[in-house]
Every structure is written in C-alpha cells, then in structure tokens.
Amino acid sequence: MPLANHDTSVPVIVDDAKCIAAKGCRVCVDVCPLDVLAIDVTGSRAYMKYDECWYCMPCEADCPTGAVTVNIPYLLR
Amino acid sequence: MSQPGTEYLDADVLVIGGGTGGPMAAIRAKEANPNLRVVLLEKANVKRSGAVSMGMDGLNNAVIPGYATPEQYVKEITIANDGIVHQPALMAYAQGSYDMIRFLDSLDVKFEKDGAGDYAVRKVHHMGTYVLPMPQGHHVKKVLYRQLRRLRIGVINRYMATRLMRAADGRISGAIGVNTRTSEFLVVRAKTVIMATGAAGRLGLPSSGYLFGTYENAANCGDGHAMAYHAGAELANLECYQINPLIKDYNGPACAYVTGPFGGYTANNKGQRFIECDYWSGQMMLEFWRELQSGNGPVFLNMTHLAPETVSEIETILHSNERPSRGRFHEGRGTNYRERMIEMHISEIGFCAGHSASGVWVNEFAETTVPGLYAAGDMASVPHNYMLGAFVNGAIAGARAASFAAEVDLAEVDADFLAAEQARVLAPTLREDGLTPHEIEYKTRRLVNDYLNPPKVTAKMRIAQERFAEIREDLSHMVARDPHELLRALEVQSILDCADMAAAASLYRTESRWGFYHFRVDHPETDNENWQCHTMLWRDQDGAIRHRKRPIAPYVVPVDASEMTAYQRLRIPAAQAAE
Ligand SMILES: Cc1cc2nc3c(=O)[nH]c(=O)nc-3n(C[C@H](O)[C@H](O)[C@H](O)COP(=O)(O)OP(=O)(O)OC[C@H]3O[C@@H](n4cnc5c(N)ncnc54)[C@H](O)[C@@H]3O)c2cc1C
Ligand code: SF4
Numbered sequence: 071m072p073l074a075n076h077d078t079s080v081p082v083i084v085d086d087a088k089c090i091a092a093k094g095c096r097v098c099v100d101v102c103p104l105d106v107l108a109i110d111v112t113g114s115r116a117y118m119k120y121d122e123c124w125y126c127m128p129c130e131a132d133c134p135t136g137a138v139t140v141n142i143p144y145l146l147r
Numbered sequence: 148m149s150q151p152g153t154e155y156l157d158a159d160v161l162v163i164g165g166g167t168g169g170p171m172a173a174i175r176a177k178e179a180n181p182n183l184r185v186v187l188l189e190k191a192n193v194k195r196s197g198a199v200s201m202g203m204d205g206l207n208n209a210v211i212p213g214y215a216t217p218e219q220y221v222k223e224i225t226i227a228n229d230g231i232v233h234q235p236a237l238m239a240y241a242q243g244s245y246d247m248i249r250f251l252d253s254l255d256v257k258f259e260k261d262g263a264g265d266y267a268v269r270k271v272h273h274m275g276t277y278v279l280p281m282p283q284g285h286h287v288k289k290v291l292y293r294q295l296r297r298l299r300i301g302v303i304n305r306y307m308a309t310r311l312m313r314a315a316d317g318r319i320s321g322a323i324g325v326n327t328r329t330s331e332f333l334v335v336r337a338k339t340v341i342m343a344t345g346a347a348g349r350l351g352l353p354s355s356g357y358l359f360g361t362y363e364n365a366a367n368c369g370d371g372h373a374m375a376y377h378a379g380a381e382l383a384n385l386e387c388y389q390i391n392p393l394i395k396d397y398n399g400p401a402c403a404y405v406t407g408p409f410g411g412y413t414a415n416n417k418g419q420r421f422i423e424c425d426y427w428s429g430q431m432m433l434e435f436w437r438e439l440q441s442g443n444g445p446v447f448l449n450m451t452h453l454a455p456e457t458v459s460e461i462e463t464i465l466h467s468n469e470r471p472s473r474g475r476f477h478e479g480r481g482t483n484y485r486e487r488m489i490e491m492h493i494s495e496i497g498f499c500a501g502h503s504a505s506g507v508w509v510n511e512f513a514e515t516t517v518p519g520l521y522a523a524g525d526m527a528s529v530p531h532n533y534m535l536g537a538f539v540n541g542a543i544a545g546a547r548a549a550s551f552a553a554e555v556d557l558a559e560v561d562a563d564f565l566a567a568e569q570a571r572v573l574a575p576t577l578r579e580d581g582l583t584p585h586e587i588e589y590k591t592r593r594l595v596n597d598y599l600n601p602p603k604v605t606a607k608m609r610i611a612q613e614r615f616a617e618i619r620e621d622l623s624h625m626v627a628r629d630p631h632e633l634l635r636a637l638e639v640q641s642i643l644d645c646a647d648m649a650a651a652a653s654l655y656r657t658e659s660r661w662g663f664y665h666f667r668v669d670h671p672e673t674d675n676e677n678w679q680c681h682t683m684l685w686r687d688q689d690g691a692i693r694h695r696k697r698p699i700a701p702y703v704v705p706v707d708a709s710e711m712t713a714y715q716r717l718r719i720p721a722a723q724a725a726e
C-alpha cells in the first residue's frame with residue numbers, strides 16, 4: 071500500500087530568535103519523554119517533528135533561553 | 148535503513164524503566180551492595196521520564212504514625228478493592244511507607260508541614276487519613292537523578308526494552324533493547340531484572356481522539372506487561388481496569404486529592420454532590436458513570452463556592468506541579484474555577500495498579516512468577532500503589548534483587564532467541580510501503596473503546612477478539628521508515644498484546660466486581676462463591692492465553708463482612724444531596 075502524507079498543526083512552537091541550537095544546545099530534544107522534538111537540517115533550531123505530544127512541558131521548563139512554548143493540541147483545546 | 152549493530156553489556160541488576168519506582172529500585176540495589184553493577188535502562192530520558200516527569204502534587208496514600216496505622220490502611224484498600232487483594236503486599240507497602248517518606252525528606256523532597264514541623268496530612272479516602280500535599284512537588288525527578296549520579300548507577304537513556312531473556316533453567320537472564328533514535332540493539336545479560344515500565348496507559352482512546360492525550364504519560368504503553376507476558380510471567384486481575392474521573396478533553400486529574408481537602412467536590416449539572424467520597428475507586432466511577440447517563444449529567448468539579456484565596460492556592464498547586472499545562476487549557480477555554488464549574492469526564496481504559504489493581508503478579512517481596520524477575524510501580528499488581536507505592540515497592544525489589552544477584556551467575560545468551568527477536572523488531576523496516584504504526588494504533592484503540600469499555604458485554608468482547616486477530620495479521624504489513632516510526636511500531640505491538648489480554652481477562656471473570664471497572668451487563672451480580680479470588684493470566688508454550696484462579700492469601704488484617712460494603716454505599720440519597 072503506497073503512503074500518503076497527512077499534515078497537522080503541532081502544539082509545540084520554538085522561537086527561532088531565541089533558540090541556541092547552533093551553539094550545540096539540545097536540551098529540549100534530550101528531555102522530551104515522547105521523543106518528538108528534533109533539530110532541523112541546518113542545525114540552527116529545534117522544532118516539533120511529530121505531533122505526538124503529552125503537553126507535559128519539560129521542553130519548555132528546561133529550555134535555557136525560554137524559546138519553547140507548549141500549546142494544548144488542537145483536538146483537546 | 149541499514150542493518151543496525153548490536154552491543155552487549157553485563158549487569159548484576161538490570162532495572163527497566165527510569166520513571167519513579169525504577170530509579171528507587173536502582174538506588175536501593177546499589178545501596179545494598181555498592182559492588183554490584185546496577186544498570187537503569189530507560190526508553191526516554193531518566194531526567195524527565197514517567198508519570199512524575201514534571202513532579203507530583205502530593206502523596207495520595209501516606210501511612211504516617213498519628214494519622215493512620217498500617218492495619219487501617221490495609222483494611223481500607225482491601226475494602227476499596229472488594230476484598231481481592233494480596234494483603235501481605237499491602238502490608239509490606241504500608242509498613243515501609245513512613246520510612247520512605249523520611250528517606251525522601253532526607254534527599255530534600257519537600258512535603259507540606261504544619262507550624263510544628265509535622266507532616267500536614269489530609270483526609271480524602273472514605274475512612275482513613277492518608278493524603279500528604281507536596282506544594283513544591285516539581286523537583287522529585289531532580290532529587291532522584293542527583294541520587295543516581297551520587298551512587299554512580301549506570302543510566303542508559305533512549306533504549307526501549309523489547310523482550311526479556313530467560314536462561315535454560317527458566318530464570319531471567321537479561322533483556323534486549325533497541326535505541327529509539329538509531330535502532331541499534333543492546334543486549335543486556337543480567338543476573339536479575341526489575342521491571343518498572345509504568346501503566347499500560349495507551350490502551351483505550353481518549354474521547355478527544357488524540358492518541359497521545361492519555362491520562363498516563365503516553366510513553367507508558369504497556370511494554371512491560373507485554374514483555375512479562377511473553378516471558379511467561381503471570382498477570383493478575385487485568386479485568387480490573389483503570390478508569391479515572393478527569394477534566395474533560397484535557398484528560399488530567401481534576402482532582403479529588405488536591406481540591407477535596409480544600410472543599411472542592413464532584414457535582415452534577417445541578418451543582419449537587421452525588422457521591423460521599425471523591426476517592427478514586429471502581430464504585431465511585433460507577434456512580435460517576437450513572438450520573439453521566441442520567442439527566443443530571445455531565446459531571447463537574449465544583450469550586451465556585453470557595454474563597455478566591457483558596458482557589459488561588461489550589462491553582463498554584465494544580466498549575467505548577469504534575470500537569471502544569473492545565474492552566475493553559477483553562478485559559479484557552481476561558482474557564483475559571485471561581486466562576487464556573489469545570490466539566491469532567493471518564494478517562495480511557497488502561498491497566499494500572501497505581502490507581503486500580505491489575506498488573507504483573509508480585510508478592511510482598513516484589514517477586515513475579517518468573518525466578519529472578521521483579522516488578523514494581525504501576526505495572527505490578529499491588530493495588531492503589533500511587534507514587535509512594537512505586538517508591539516503596541521499587542525499594543523492596545531493589546533490595547531483594549541485590550541479594551538474588553549475589554547467589555547466581557550470568558547465563559549465556561540464547562542466540563536463536565536473540566536472532567528471532569531482532570527479526571521481529573526489524574521486520575517493519577524491511578518494507579517500503581504498507582500500513583503505518585499510527586493507523587494500526589488508532590484502529591486498535593478505537594476498537595478497545597467500541598468493544599471493551601464497560602459496561603462490558605460478552606458478545607461485544609468476542610467481536611473485539613476477532614477484530615484484534617485481524618489486526619495481528621495486519622502487523623505483517625506494518626512499515627517503519629525511520630527509528631522513530633520503529634519505536635511506534637514496537638509500541639503498537641505491546642498495545643495489541645494488552646488489548647488481547649484485557650478482552651480475555653474480562654471474559655474469564657463471569658461476574659461483576661469493582662464497580663465500573665468490571666461491570667459486566669450479562670453477569671451483573673458479584674459472585675463471591677465463585678470469584679472471591681485473583682484471576683491469573685499467562686501465555687502458554689503455544690502462544691495461547693491461559694487463565695486460572697488464585698486463592699486469596701489469608702488476610703493479615705481481618706475485615707468484618709459489615710465493613711466490607713463501606714465503599715458500596717457512596718451514593719448520597721437524593722433528598723440529602725439537595726440540602
Ligand atoms: C497525571 C498523573 C497524576 C498523578 N498524581 C499523583 C499524585 O498526586 N500522587 C500520587 O501519589 N500519585 C500520583 N500519580 C500516580 C503516580 O505518579 C504513579 O503511580 C507512579 O509515578 C508510577 O511509577 P512507575 O515507576 O510505576 O511508572 P513511571 O514513573 O511512569 O515510569 C515508567 C517508566 O518506564 C519507562 N518505560 C516504559 N516502557 C519502557 C521500555 N519498553 N523500556 C524502557 N523504559 C520504558 C517510561 O519511559 C517511564 O519512564 C499520578 C499519575 C499521573 C499519570
Ligand atoms: S532547549 Fe531551547 S535553546 Fe536549546 S535547542 Fe531547545 S529550543 Fe533551542
């Protein structure tokens with residue numbers, strides 16, 4: 071069976087201006103219990119790669135620059 | 148994906164699951180014998196994994212001298228579970244409870260104390276007083292992590308254990324794990340294994356339809372239950388589901404333990420109380436469900452009558468500890484505890500001894516039915532365990548495993564078993580197209596809701612079994628295009644195992660018990676003559692599910708027949724409720 075892409079909004083957003091992934095920070099990616107955050111191909115910013123979020127907030131609480139905001143997933147809002 | 152490599156590691160004690168009970172088990176094993184190689188394997192990152200990822204609002208079941216005795220506690224939990232408990236395990240917990248609180252206190256976990264420096268315990272349960280708030284409970288994981296570092300315990304993050312290994316003589320001999328980011332294998336040979344993989348929380352589908360919007364930390368999908376099952380361990384009373392009263396859609400606790408002591412309560416659409424006691428039990432959930440079905444539904448959490456300062460105090464706890472996104476949820480909806488009651492609903496089903504009673508069978512020493520295999524926390528069968536139970540029973544498991552490890556040698560890895568497991572794990576990566584883990588998971592969990600949710604109906608559960616068998620065949624078309632998808636592909640296999648176990652266990656017990664948790668419409672009565680026993684489920688040599696009854700061990704704390712019904716009288720008579 072061939073696969074289709076299925077787009078969805080993601081609840082967690084990262085403020086590019088504040089993210090210091092380019093300096094090697096990986097904190098949010100490290101702590102996420104569901105492993106749904108990643109660093110983009112340019113290595114300059116974190117982003118939510120999979121919409122599989124428990125809205126638990128370690129990513130936001132532990133980010134050293136306050137770049138992460140956790141929103142409630144749309145289906146629950 | 149290129150063929151991932153395999154690494155090997157030897158340990159004296161392997162702990163699987165670094166949430167709550169797992170770290171404590173590792174700490175106690177290492178303290179018992181500092182020469183042991185203690186390894187803690189975690190699917191996520193020990194720093195922020197498990198149910199207490201962001202902290203905890205309080206201890207739900209503290210047995211503190213002056214407020215409650217171990218005997219009282221054992222009696223209360225026996226009654227709340229309709230008598231189906233292994234009392235020696237409850238007693239071991241109750242007796243270890245106060246020492247564990249003091250140990251946590253010494254590690255700098257902060258509990259609420261009164262002016263005199265005594266623990267400020269509150270009453271929520273029907274009979275006794277056991278709730279100890281932790282208004283600054285957000286630092287629990289930090290404290291545990293610091294202790295793991297101090298003791299130099301080997302922590303391995305981002306490896307998901309997939310199967311347990313057994314030696315030729317039947318005892319446990321280690322586990323196989325897969326890296327969730329590279330799909331590399333890790334084979335840990337171990338003298339003993341302690342499992343603490345938490346609840347099977349991704350079994351039912353939340354009513355929001357969001358797969359990861361579960362009550363439990365969604366990483367806890369029943370891997371431990373499935374691994375124990377495949378290793379031949381017995382699981383107990385799985386038909387006694389976990390079902391919780393939660394904030395509708397947000398699916399977080401509402402919460403009896405935090406708001407109750409301040410005067411908040413569960414109400415119907417007229418603002419009236421309909422249950423005497425908000426403590427989470429099957430009987431309470433049955434009354435909750437009945438209210439939802441009646442013209443008085445939906446059900447709400449009411450705090451509108453409380454003083455604004457009191458509500459602010461509650462908000463500080465509820466919005467800063469265990470589920471801090473709750474404040475955002477209310478903000479988004481424009482709901483405020485001061486102005487309106489907050490709508491509540493019933494959670495999806497799961498297996499969780501922390502809140503209910505089912506799980507991998509353990510005795511008072513945290514021993515499963517497989518030699519050398521221990522289990523603790525939400526996945527083990529000690530009822531109403533909660534966080535403190537995960538700590539206490541984790542500690543018991545750690546100490547016992549440390550002595551077991553001193554008695555045995557490492558066993559050789561069974562090469563055929565390992566090869567078969569690697570083939571099973573990697574199968575979805577060998578396909579270019581097919582069915583995605585996401586759609587298989589969605590369908591499985593949707594069918595769980597359609598056919599397994601109480602009220603349970605025999606004919607519906609049989610249909611569930613047929614549909615699950617079809618999905619099992621579909622697994623041979625599942626595709627995973629990267630390590631992350633492979634993680635989900637492995638998880639959905641655990642979920643399907645748990646779904647099959649839930650159906651089989653529910654069909655086996657032909658009576659109703661534990662209020663809503665095992666409410667069988669075609670067997671509506673509680674049948675003490677035939678079913679005043681544990682039900683045990685295991686996998687036989689041919690891969691079929693088997694069942695047996697296990698007699699209840701003699702009570703260490705006697706309970707009168709007249710006391711036994713206390714939790715069945717939770718509903719407030721209509722006239723009284725109107726006052
Ligand atoms: C939202 C919420 C609120 C709660 N509130 C309270 C409260 O106020 N008071 C209270 O006393 N109790 C409360 N509880 C219950 C309490 O938190 C749990 O009973 C307790 O934390 C369970 O501990 P555990 O070690 O069994 O599981 P967890 O702490 O959840 O740990 C399980 C760990 O296993 C890991 N894991 C899973 N599968 C694998 C695998 N295949 N390989 C490797 N690792 C794996 C997971 O990532 C996780 O880290 C609450 C629970 C929840 C969900
Ligand atoms: S923790 Fe913050 S700064 Fe670090 S990578 Fe994540 S978003 Fe960027």
Ligand code: SF4
Pocket residue numbers: 082101102103104105106107122123124125126127128129130140
């Ligand atoms: S809220 Fe939790 S699950 Fe969601 S991205 Fe952040 S850490 Fe991960």
